[in-house]
Amino acid sequence: MTDHGYDEQMAAIYDAMTAARDDDVEFYVDRATAADGPVLELAVGSGRIYLDVLESGVDADGVDVSPEMLDVLRDRAAARGLDATVWEGDMTDLAGTTDRAIEGRYDLVYCPFNALQHARSVDDQQAVFESVYDALVSGGRFVFDVFVPNFELIEATYGEWQPQTVDFRGSEHELRTRSQFVDEPRQIVEVENQLRDLDGEVVHETSHRISPLPYQQVELLARASPFDSWDVQGGFDGKALEDGDAVQVWTLEREA
Structure with missing residues (x-):
């Protein structure tokens, strides 16, 4: 999971690349502010969502494989007077890419904007689920969205x-x-x-x-994971996933 494609030049225009996508920001901010403890954003990028979460008063960390994207994030955080806690790391091995004690730390881990699809192999996909599970407290949740292949x-x-x-x-x-x-x-x-x-x-x-992740593949990953329960919605407004939806939003929960 190292060919992320976001070097210094791409990091500089990432906000322009994603300017049309903002329907997920409020959703993840709401999930983060409702959490009972610290939260972690996977593939935090330049902070498109993370900085709003941080500004809402949430104890939030972030991880990304691109140091260039994290440099942009830190500059943007400083400009907004925010103290960002982010590090370079791989979502397949969260504990192994930081010296922070993260096992059993987070009430919520979220992975927005199709970023889970950077885990291309089944081994990597399962590793993400297991790594996130270990980072969650009892009763903690893993929330992510991926597109519905059209x-x-x-x-x-x-x-x-x-x-x-x-x-x-x-x-x-x-x-x-x-x-x-x-x-x-x-x-x-x-x-x-x-x-x-x-x-x-x-x-x-x-x-x-x-790697696109159609519904049945994600369900199989959930079934094979350590998570105890899961739910899927069609988009960010809480309705059931149905034919014609462009986004599938998954919530997996670790047993309380």
Whole structure:
């Protein structure tokens, strides 16, 4: 889980890349403020959600594999007068990537915006569930969201560049993103990001790979995990998952 694709240049424009996504912020802030103890955000990135959680008064930590994203987060936290407790680490082995005592520490661990899909192999996926379970107190919860694979969308957009305009270091650039299957039997998708100036010159490019997680695979992972119960919703408004939903939101609970 090291090919995250978010180096210094991509970290600098991450907020612009995700500007259209804000429906999850209130959801995770609500979950964090309702927790009885400390919370941990996996794949905390540049703090898009974490900083609002921290600002709400929650005792919140964060972990991410990209040191460049964490540098952006710390700068943004300082600008808002917040004291961020974040470290570089891998969600498959939370205890092994920090000197903090985290076993049995958190009332809530959450992983937003499809980040769990960076765990591509079944071994890595199971390791995340087990690592999170160990980090939770009795009765603690693991909450995450992943997209519902939409085959019409995949057919229409995969393999084609999807452009958007972003600000990079004070000037307008085009960010192009292309997703395509590189291992169909194992359902591994490569996501390419290419940053170009207005003359069409490539300024920077990165890529990373993810594994889509359809409902039945997540349920199998939950059944094989140490968690005692789980629930899934269709989106962030609390309704049951049903046909046509774009997001599946899972809550797994450690026995009290």
